[in-house]
Amino acid sequence: MSNEASFTVAKSTVECYKIRSVNGGFAWADITIDANSRGGRIQIASDYGDWQHYWGAAGSDFKAFLEGISHDYAASKFGAERWINVKATVKQYKQDLIEARREEALTQDEARQIYDEITELEHESNNSIVAAIQATTHLESFLYDTSGIPELSYEDNPHFRHFWEELWPVLLAEFKKESVTA
Numbered sequence: 001m002s003n004e005a006s007f008t009v010a011k012s013t014v015e016c017y018k019i020r021s022v023n024g025g026f027a028w029a030d031i032t033i034d035a036n037s038r039g040g041r042i043q044i045a046s047d048y049g050d051w052q053h054y055w056g057a058a059g060s061d062f063k064a065f066l067e068g069i070s071h072d073y074a075a076s077k078f079g080a081e082r083w084i085n086v087k088a089t090v091k092q093y094k095q096d097l098i099e100a101r102r103e104e105a106l107t108q109d110e111a112r113q114i115y116d117e118i119t120e121l122e123h124e125s126n127n128s129i130v131a132a133i134q135a136t137t138h139l140e141s142f143l144y145d146t147s148g149i150p151e152l153s154y155e156d157n158p159h160f161r162h163f164w165e166e167l168w169p170v171l172l173a174e175f176k177k178e179s180v181t182a
Contacts, residue, residue, distance in 0.1 A: 019170050029167045035062035042066065048163035051078035063175045071164050080160035084126040088153035093118045113138045
């Protein structure tokens with residue numbers, strides 16, 4: 001039995017905005033808009049990263065909807081709001097360790113072992129720090145003992161922030177040009 005009877009197929013045309021730097025820079029983006037009468041999908045492939053989201057109830061003019069969204073809202077929808085800030089995380093761990101030592105919850109030797117493991121984290125990326133914490137001998141136990149679960153410091157993805165500041169306004173300007181000529 002064929003699976004074809006279980007599905008429908010609809011073919012549509014999408015708009016792809018190709019943004020390129022004119023002065024020889026490396027900033028670029030291919031932004032695809034697939035709009036319908038209720039909402040739409042935006043897909044971004046860029047020098048800064050790749051993101052996408054579908055809004056099923058954005059209103060009748062999807063581009064006007066996109067013009068009105070904020071950075072924070074877009075970052076949350078594109079999954080770009082939870083970037084692990086390694087530097088801030090390491091700094092917090094060191095502060096927690098100092099506090100535990102002041103409260104005499106740790107011996108000097110225990111604190112030294114934990115500090116050495118924290119220092120090793122400084123070389124990790126936002127993608128590898130969780131595995132690196134889990135691979136420690138003393139730090140992970142210390143973090144679970146003090147807070148119940150290792151806390152991480154988050155911020156918006158810096159690549160998304162740069163995309164938003166540099167290329168998003170270019171896309172919005174193109175939308176404005178289109179609305180004037182329409």
